Amino acid sequence: MKALVWHGKEDIRYDTVSDPEIEDPRDAIIKVTSCAICGSDLHLFHNFIPAMLPGDIIGHEAMGEVVETGSGLNGSLKKGDRIVVPFTIWCGECDQCQRQNYSLCQRSNRKADMQAKAFGYPTGGLFGYTHLTGGYPGGQAEYLRIPFADRTQIKVPETDLTDEQLLFLSDILPTGWQAAVQCDIQPDDVVAIWGCGPVAQMAIRSAILLGAKKVVAIDCLPERLSMARAGGAITINFMEESVVERLDEESDGKGPDKCIDCVGMESHVTPSLPDTVMDRAKQMMMMENDRPHILREMIYVCRPGGVLSIPGVYGGLVDKIPFGVLMNKGLTVRTGQTHVNRWTPTLLRLIEDGTIDPSFVITHNVPLSEGPEMYKTFEKKQDSCIKVVLKP
Secondary structure (H helix, E strand, O other), X not given: OEEEEEOOOOOEEEEEOOOOOOOOOOOEEEEEEEXXXXXXXXXXXXXXXXXXXXXXXXXOOEEEEXXXXXXXXXXXXXXXXXXXXXXXEOOOOOHHHHOOOHHHOOOOOOOHHHHHXXXXXXXXXXXXXXXXXXXXXXXXXXXXXXXXXXXXXXXOOOOOOOHHHHHHHHOHHXXXXXXXXXXXXXXXXEEEEEOOOHHHHHHHHHHHHOOOOEEEEEEOOHHHHHHHHHOOOEEEEOOOOOHHHHHHHHOOOOOOOEEEEOOOOEOOOOOOOHHHHHHHHXXXXXXXXXXXXXXXXXXXXXXXXXXXXXXXXXXXXXXXXXXXXXXXXXXXXXXXXOOHHHHHHHHHHHHHOOOOOXXXXXXXXXXXXXXXXXXXXXXXXXXXXXXXXXXX
């Protein structure tokens, strides 16, 4: 089959690779009908995530049609079923799965010992990502093997809904939703969201649906800011005005009640913000893994007693975090990879009744063979690119 394969820093290729096979009775194999490039994939593209190996198939947003099932699925899936694949692999039986902490599954990370050395204790397996999370082949491919397929799937009901409307149940829609839910939004809350990429767009709409009084979104790209305004957010272009001053103004001098970091480890490097330059220099000298400007800014501007929600991915060590400010202001921090299937019933219902159509975020819909070039387009934000869907 054909797949997008990681060969090193900024080297993604459209290669011929071996077809997946059933390896366990609880496996299933799908023919991928749609997949997508995620902002998290750019961390792999830039080689900021450790434990990737040349030849790894990437991608963790996929859906398709079941073509083969293992003997242990007990009728939960059958050939011809149409499913969305959550990026988090979960068994449904361990203590964390019983708590609905699906991204922390205690059985799905087949390289748990490797991750435990870095994390203390391992988290769950993920598709198409680092070997620290299992080294599972990803979904930017013609076919995909799904472990624990009786659990790790979202069966699509018989419906006229398109792949484009359903695909993002795999990651960015529940990620944006969880980011907002973690904020415990109240009717008088001002919610500030850093970044206006795909996850942030979902977080904006989620925060509004959950009843926020005001949502303020921060970015510098006109097309992203425009999309945020279309979703109901007030916007700040950080290249043109002070984020700190505008947030103070928009919150009547109190600071935003809830802050969401949808940027993560690759904060924009801006000469007018010296800490971003410092972070990039340290990163280049291998003195720091990530660029945490957003974390510092959120801690500084958040209202005392507020909540910081962090769906943005961080990969390692960060520096100069004002932890004393965080502690003295009594801020609550909530983080984590998304527990995708926890939110599926609610989000599928919102899609089915027309409350939200996640396809609004798609700017490019191209064949899988164009994937390597689209990685470059997406990375450089060329051609007003916000979200890419690939068709195998």
